[in-house]
Amino acid sequence: MERNTRQRKAIHQCIQDAGRPLSPQEILESAQGAVPGIGLATVYRTIKSMLEAGEITTVSLPGGGDRYEISGHGHHHHFHCRSCDKVFEVHACPGDMQKLTPEGFVLESHELTLYGLCNQCRDVGGKPAVS
Structure with missing residues (x-):
């Protein structure tokens, strides 16, 4: 049985509230707002437990490094900003990918990642917006 600590609650809440996949560093920075003493090792242990x-x-x-989102x-697919990372x-899909599969192959799943600039980085000329 998993303990439901303040740290775990803060990490779960920041991933849920983000509405996008977060890196461990982004999780740490967000969770520190609720639990100032939380460390990166705790974030990694909690990520492992939440995955399990x-x-x-x-x-x-x-x-790139792994990101994490609520199950x-x-x-769905993802968009990766090359400027702010x-x-x-992305809640859309181009549809039937079987037509791209070589003849005789059977497609079981697909993942699609789009790359470019997010709206904030585009507005500041490709440089990450200062938060």
């Missing part, structure tokens, strides 16, 4: 419990899922990006969003959910 099925509360969150991993969003893996080619060439149960259903099929934030990842956003």
Whole structure:
């Protein structure tokens, strides 16, 4: 049985409230608002526990670190801003990918990541907006 500590509650809440996949560092920075003494090791332990419990899922990006989001969003894709490095959910799908699969192959699933500039970075000329 998993203990429901202040740290765990803060981490769960920040992932849920973000509405987008977060890196461990983003989780740490957000959770520190609720639990000032929380450390990165606690964030990693909690991520591992939440993954095992099925509360969150991993969003893996080619060439980048894993991000984490609340489970149960259903099929969706992601947009990765090349300037600020934030990842956003995209609730659309181009549709039937079987037509792109080589003849005779059977497609079981797909992941799609779009890359570019988010609206904040686009507005400041491709440089991350200062928060």
